[in-house]
Amino acid sequence: MITQDDLNNLKAIAGEQFVSTGESVLDLHSHDESYHTPVLPDVVVWPHNTDEVSRVARYAFQRRIPITGWGLGTSLEGNPIPVNRGIVVDFQAMQRVLDVRPEDFQVDVEAGVVYKELNKALAEHGLFFPPDPGAAATIGGMVGNNASGIRTIKYGATKDHIALLVVVLPGGEVVRIGNRARKSSSGYDLIHLFVGSEGTLGLVTEATLKLVGLPADFMALRVTFPEVKNATDSVFQIMRSGFTPAAMEFLDSNVITVLNRDRNLAMQERPTLLMEFDGFSHEGLRAEMAYVEEICTENGSTFIDKGIGRAERDRLWETRHLTFESIKRRHPGLLPLIVDVAIPLSHYSEMVAFIKKEVNGLLAFIFGHAGDGNIHVIIMDAPADIRRWARVEEANCHIVEKALEYEGTCTGEHGIGIGKRRFLAEEHGDSLKLMKRIKRLIDPEGIFNPGKFFL
Numbered sequence: 192m193i194t195q196d197d198l199n200n201l202k203a204i205a206g207e208q209f210v211s212t213g214e215s216v217l218d219l220h221s222h223d224e225s226y227h228t229p230v231l232p233d234v235v236v237w238p239h240n241t242d243e244v245s246r247v248a249r250y251a252f253q254r255r256i257p258i259t260g261w262g263l264g265t266s267l268e269g270n271p272i273p274v275n276r277g278i279v280v281d282f283q284a285m286q287r288v289l290d291v292r293p294e295d296f297q298v299d300v301e302a303g304v305v306y307k308e309l310n311k312a313l314a315e316h317g318l319f320f321p322p323d324p325g326a327a328a329t330i331g332g333m334v335g336n337n338a339s340g341i342r343t344i345k346y347g348a349t350k351d352h353i354a355l356l357v358v359v360l361p362g363g364e365v366v367r368i369g370n371r372a373r374k375s376s377s378g379y380d381l382i383h384l385f386v387g388s389e390g391t392l393g394l395v396t397e398a399t400l401k402l403v404g405l406p407a408d409f410m411a412l413r414v415t416f417p418e419v420k421n422a423t424d425s426v427f428q429i430m431r432s433g434f435t436p437a438a439m440e441f442l443d444s445n446v447i448t449v450l451n452r453d454r455n456l457a458m459q460e461r462p463t464l465l466m467e468f469d470g471f472s473h474e475g476l477r478a479e480m481a482y483v484e485e486i487c488t489e490n491g492s493t494f495i496d497k498g499i500g501r502a503e504r505d506r507l508w509e510t511r512h513l514t515f516e517s518i519k520r521r522h523p524g525l526l527p528l529i530v531d532v533a534i535p536l537s538h539y540s541e542m543v544a545f546i547k548k549e550v551n552g553l554l555a556f557i558f559g560h561a562g563d564g565n566i567h568v569i570i571m572d573a574p575a576d577i578r579r580w581a582r583v584e585e586a587n588c589h590i591v592e593k594a595l596e597y598e599g600t601c602t603g604e605h606g607i608g609i610g611k612r613r614f615l616a617e618e619h620g621d622s623l624k625l626m627k628r629i630k631r632l633i634d635p636e637g638i639f640n641p642g643k644f645f646l
C-alpha cells in the first residue's frame with residue numbers, strides 16, 4: 192500500500208505536479224483498449240528523463256512497490272493494466288526527438304514519442320519509421336509489445352528497427368544496449384530480449400530507431416474473391432512472383448458488411464484483399480499492377496478497384512483503417528476479445544475456414560495481415576454475461592490451439608498481457624522455464640509489470 196511518505200518521495204523525484212492520485216487520472220491508467228477488468232494504480236508518475244525514471248525504479252525496489260510502464264494504453268491484451276496496483280510510470284513527459292541523423296538512417300527519441308508524430312517530423316528528411324500499429328502508440332509501448340501492423344510484410348516489426356535502447360532495470364540501474372552500426376555480431380542480442388518484454392524486464396527511456404527512405408509513389412488494389420482460398424492463393428502467387436507488397440490485408444465478407452453499413456458503402460460482401468505497393472515511378476507501379484491484376488483474375492476475382500498515387504492509395508485503404516472503430520460503433524455496449532494468431536502462410540485459408548466454424552453463432556469478424564500469416568478475429572460480446580463469455584473464451588482457446596498445431600503463435604503482434612498467459616506453456620514448452628529464469632534474474636522481486644506473461 193502506498194503511503195503519504197511514498198508520495199512525498201516520488202514528488203521529490205519528479206516534481207509536485209508530476210505525481211497524481213486523482214480519481215480521473217487513476218481511472219485513465221486502469222484500462223487499455225481490451226475487455227480485461229480495469230485495476231486502478233495507487234499513483235501515476237510522469238518522469239522527465241532517464242535519471243528520474245531510474246530514481247523512481249530504485250525507490251520502488253527499496254519499498255517493493257509494483258511498477259508498470261505506460262505509453263498511451265492502446266494495448267489489446269491488458270498489457271499495461273497495473274493488476275497489482277502500485278506505481279504507473281507514464282512517459283508522456285518524455286516526448287523529445289533527441290537527434291535525427293539522416294545520413295545514418297537513424298533517429299534518437301525518448302520513449303513517450305508517438306510514432307505518427309515522429310513520422311510527420313521525419314518526412315522533411317525523406318525518411319520514416321515503418322512499424323505502423325494504426326493506433327496512436329508511443330515508441331516505448333511499441334517496443335514493449337513488439338508492435339507491427341500492416342507494413343510488416345515488407346518492412347518488418349518494431350524489433351527490426353531498433354539499434355539501441357536505454358533501459359532502466361528493476362533497482363534503478365541504467366543500461367545502454369545495442370550500438371549504432373547497421374549490423375553487429377557482438378554479444379548476446381539483448382535488444383531482442385527487451386523488445387516484446389512488455390515492461391516486465393525494464394523500462395525503456397530512450398531508443399535509437401532504424402529508418403527507411405520514404406517511397407516516392409504508391410499503387411493500391413482492392414480485390415474481391417468468391418472464396419477465401421482464391422484470395423490466399425493470390426497472396427502466395429503474388430509474393431512468389433517476386434513482388435514485395437508494402438501491405439496485404441485480408442477482410443472477410445462479414446467485415447465488409449459492417450463497413451458497408453457503418454460507412455454507407457456498397458462494396459461486394461465477399462472475401463477481399465487490400466494491397467499496397469510502393470515504388471519509384473508510376474510506370475513501374477503500373478506494370479506491377481497489371482501483373483497483380485492478372486494473378487487475381489486467374490484466381491477468379493469478382494471485382495477489382497485500383498489506383499496509382501498517394502490519394503488513390505488513401506481512398507482504397509480508408510475503410511481498412513476504420514475497421515476496428517466501425518465494428519465497435521455497430522455494437523454499442525459490447526466489448527471486443529481480439530484473437531491475434533499467426534501461422535505459416537500455407538495454412539491461412541484452412542485456418543480461416545476453421546475459425547468460421549468455431550465462431551458460428553458469435554458476433555465475430557475475421558481479418559488480418561494476410562502477407563505475414565497474422566489473423567485477427569474480433570469477437571464482440573458482454574464479459575458480464577458469464578455463460579456467453581465462456582463460449583467466446585472457448586472459441587478463442589480452440590483457435591489458438593489450432594494455430595499452435597500449425598506451429599504458429601498465440602500472438603503475432605498484440606503481446607501476451609493478461610489474456611494470452613495460459614497459452615505460453617503449450618507454445619514454448621521447456622523454453623518457458625528459461626524465460627522464467629531470465630525474469631527472476633533481472634527482476635528478482637517480481638515488481639516490474641507483475642501479473643503479466645506468466646501465470
Ligand SMILES: Cc1cc2nc3c(=O)[nH]c(=O)nc-3n(C[C@H](O)[C@H](O)[C@H](O)COP(=O)(O)OP(=O)(O)OC[C@H]3O[C@@H](n4cnc5c(N)ncnc54)[C@H](O)[C@@H]3O)c2cc1C
Nearest residue numbers: 260262263264265266328329331332333335338339390395
Ligand atoms: C484500433 C487499434 C488498432 C491496433 N492495431 C495494431 C496493429 O495493427 N498492430 C499492433 O502491433 N498493435 C496494434 N494495436 C495495439 C497497440 O496499439 C500496440 O500494442 C501499441 O504498441 C501500444 O502502444 P502504447 O503506447 O499504447 O503502449 P501501452 O499500451 O501503454 O503499453 C504497452 C506495453 O508496453 C509497456 N510499456 C509502455 N511504455 C514502456 C516503456 N517506456 N518501457 C517499457 N515498457 C513500456 C506497458 O507496460 C505495456 O506492457 C492496436 C490498438 C488499437 C486500439
